[in-house]
Amino acid sequence: MKLFGEKGVERLLTGIAFSAISALLLIALFIFSEGLPFIMRYGLRGFLFSSEWQPQAGQFGIFPMIVATLWVTLGAIAIGAPLGVAGAVFLTEFMPRPVMRAVKPTIELLAGIPSVVYGFIGVMVLAPLIRSTFGGPGLSLLAASIILGVMILPTVISISIDAIMAVPQSYREGSLALGATTWQTVRMVTVPAARSGIIASIILAMGRAVGETMAVIMVAGNAVKLPGSALDSVRTLTANIALEMGYATGTHRQALFATGVVLFVVVMALNSIAGLAIRQKAGRR
């Protein structure tokens, strides 16, 4: 028995796809409609570049949070990108393929661990370690960077592996046939050929790092001030929204939505750049 005709199924799928997209659009619209009027009223400069965040006093400068987000993200990339890319290269070029095929899904599984768990490990293990080794409060920019650096590893490794696997075997053979070692081949041919995919993996990971909230709240300390060193307590944009949204009202609430707008724009920009990098590579082939 036929429940739907070909046309019916098509219409149903179109409807589902459309409602998913419109749900996303509505969310975006909602955030912007709540946040933009505030930015207009308060002034973009004052909002982005003032360091005073005192909701009770009606001061909403998110500059410290922007700087904190930037540093935490850069720190995470500085830790996660080299490790991730090196791991991907090692697994694809130096391990037998069956080993790689077994390890890759395992690594991808790590992306599914709830971020609370990462945060928990950060609080229980990492923060005390930092406190006893370097001093400071322990809950810090450094702790957040390290935890995020680990959290982005699956993204970097998985997408980099795909990029490196997509490099034609003939490039490797050409290089080896000229007397290059495996390592020279990796360094001079394989990785450069996979460059755009590797860059895309790092940019996507940046998006993840910018957007991560729970683990960061748990380990970053959340003080609203410009960090003087990696050992200082910091509060990121996401942490700011999550921490204050529960009780914020009126202008304060709008300011948090405006913070959301800033995040939204940053993450969208990062994803588009990653998309461009991937498509550019497809075009070159």
Next chain:
Amino acid sequence: MTNKIDIRDLDLFYGKFHALKDVSMAVRQNGITALIGPSGCGKSTLLRCLNRMNDLIPGCRVSGSVALDGRNIYAPDAEVASLRKRVGMVFQRPNPFPLSVRDNVVYGLKVAGSHDRRQLAETAERSLRGAWLWDQVKDKLDAPALGLPLDQQQRLCVARLLAVQPEVILMDEPCSALDPIATMKIEELMLELKRDYTIAIVTHNMQQAARVSDFSGYMLLGEMVEFGETNQVFTRPADKRTEDYITGRYG
């Protein structure tokens, strides 16, 4: 004329599959040696044994010996990277790196640790001239190699080999992706190159083997059915199977 490469009792297995069966032959110094035979008979496999490219294939086992200037390249103490500098390879499909023309040509030198800019430039020009490519690319040395026409890509692959001054050049159906005119050019190039190099070529094109080679080996199902001077193999084959193949009665 002496033998540059001596292959003795070579057996090769891909896992359980016996791909080369007790093959013996020689590659004469400054000659062109052709391997012919129907597709799947093991020509590429045999050629790839000569610079140990088969090492890259998981589950591939080789026994017997391949002597280059009298020394077994499969000996336990043999060094693969330096072997491949002496025995270079041009592949069936042109496979320049996704780099500029210049970087392709000097790749082998950089791998060998040479970074002197002037020396690299000189070698690039000499190699490109050697592959008859200089005039076509001298104004676009920084253009991406993958933008060149296929036959120029293939000659670029020859040029990048000449840059490392190998002793032997292996060519695996180097013309199969090329049109007849480009094919003729590569053939003429081979005849020129054999003055300085030793060449072994795989081809499924018997006219090509007859035109360019000095020695020919006819392979069938992993066996070397007949090996000898091209002239003799093509006009007075000793084996009935060879005769069937070259007269077109194969299969």
